[in-house]
Amino acid sequence: MTKSELIDIIVELEDQITRRETEVVVNNILNAIGDALGRGERVELRGFGSFYTKKRDARIGRNPKTGESVSVPSKIVPQFKPGKDLRNRVDNA
Numbered sequence: 001m002t003k004s005e006l007i008d009i010i011v012e013l014e015d016q017i018t019r020r021e022t023e024v025v026v027n028n029i030l031n032a033i034g035d036a037l038g039r040g041e042r043v044e045l046r047g048f049g050s051f052y053t054k055k056r057d058a059r060i061g062r063n064p065k066t067g068e069s070v071s072v073p074s075k076i077v078p079q080f081k082p083g084k085d086l087r088n089r090v091d092n093a
Contacts, residue, residue: 003030037078047085054079 003026010022017025033051036043043051053076061072082090 040076045083047083049080049082049086052079052081053077 007019007022007026010026011017011019014022033043037051037053040053055076056074058074059072061070062068063070
């Protein structure tokens with residue numbers, strides 16, 4: 001599902017809100033999650049899951065085209081852990 005598909009579904013479910021208002025709300029939610037992760041905070045949405053960041057250490061990688069060893073610097077990457085309700089919904093789908 002893309003962001004525009006999500007917006008379309010919300011507009012269909014809620015007839016009191018326009019498509020433009022829905023776009024603003026969805027964008028604000030996603031921006032707030034991204035900003036919180038950028039500050040190193042954990043974002044927990046009950047019943048859905050948790051977003052958090054994890055530090056990956058520097059390592060030696062391999063260029064798949066040439067096979068040459070390449071130094072990959074350390075970085076912080078976003079992670080997602082699904083909640084129990086989401087896991088159950090996916091498992092029973």
